[in-house]
Amino acid sequence: MDADDVAEELYRLPPVQFTAARNAQVAEARRAGDAATARRIAALHKPTLAAWVSNLLARQKEEARQLLELAEALREAHRTLDPEQFRTLSHRQHVVIAGLARQAGGLASQAGLPVSPSVLHEVEQILRAALADPEVAEQWATGRLAKVPAVSTDFPGAAPLAQVSTKGAKPEKPTPAPAIRKAPDAAEEKRRARLKEAMKAATEAAAESSRRDDDVRRAEEEHEQATVRRSAADERVALLTAQLGEAEEERRTAAEAADEASVRVRDAAREQKAARRKSASASRAVERLSGGDSGG
Secondary structure, eight states: OOHHHHHHHHTTSOHHHHHHHHHHHHHHHHHTTOHHHHHHHHTOOOOOHHHHHHHHHHTSHHHHHHHHHHHHHHHHHHHHTOHHHHHHHHHHHHHHHHHHHHHHHHHHHHTTOOOOHHHHHHHHHHHHHHHHOHHHHHHHHTTOOOSOOOOOSSOTTSOOHHHHHHHHHTTTOOSOOOGGGHHHHHHHHHHHHHHHHHHHHHHHHHHHHHHHHHHHHHHHHHHHHHHHHHHHHHHHHHHHHHHHHHHHHHHHHHHHHHHHHHHHHHHHHHHHHHHHHHHHHHHHHHHHHHHHHHHO
């Protein structure tokens, strides 16, 4: 039994099936006497729903390549401090992430597990983290992500500014620079430092703007869903109101019929009582007359 093959199978399962399937694989490895493989499988974490959806996307080779190439280009823009490339890629980043998140939602629906807008928002967060952090990108590309990572705007794949300038200058300038060049170099270094901070601030602002866009989109979707529910409730209220009106009319008619019947019952009882008195009187008369005839 190969732990990597088992992991590949497990992370393709819907999250609700993950734990039971993992435990079954651990038990099988133990029965086979492979304790090391059993420990590796037992260490696998159940993916969140958003992580599972993002894993579906990662297994789409073309889409994964598109995101990873964009991630490398963004990190290169941060390494070289190329503002023009940065602006172009920042715009492309929003378009790509939104499109991939929608595609991930479609893949989840095809797999029989449609997801909510809030889950797709977390998928977008995963994709942003993969763009910013090469370690997250590498983990995501395996299709075995277990949770939503934190989004970094520091682009750890980019070398620190001091290292960039040193590595770029060292082969060309092995000897110390003349004193007259120190001031311009220092000024250039400060400019590059300010540019680096400005690019980082722009990245953070773009991420915040994107999150706000997501908030607005989710609020609009929730408003639309609530409006549909309210419309359905209004229709039900109207139906029940109409039924209540019909029931009240039926109740009024029944009450009138009951009152009329009550009068008829009272009149019939009175007539019954009079008829009984009359019948009793007639019976007594017959008895008297019968007794007189026999006595003569």
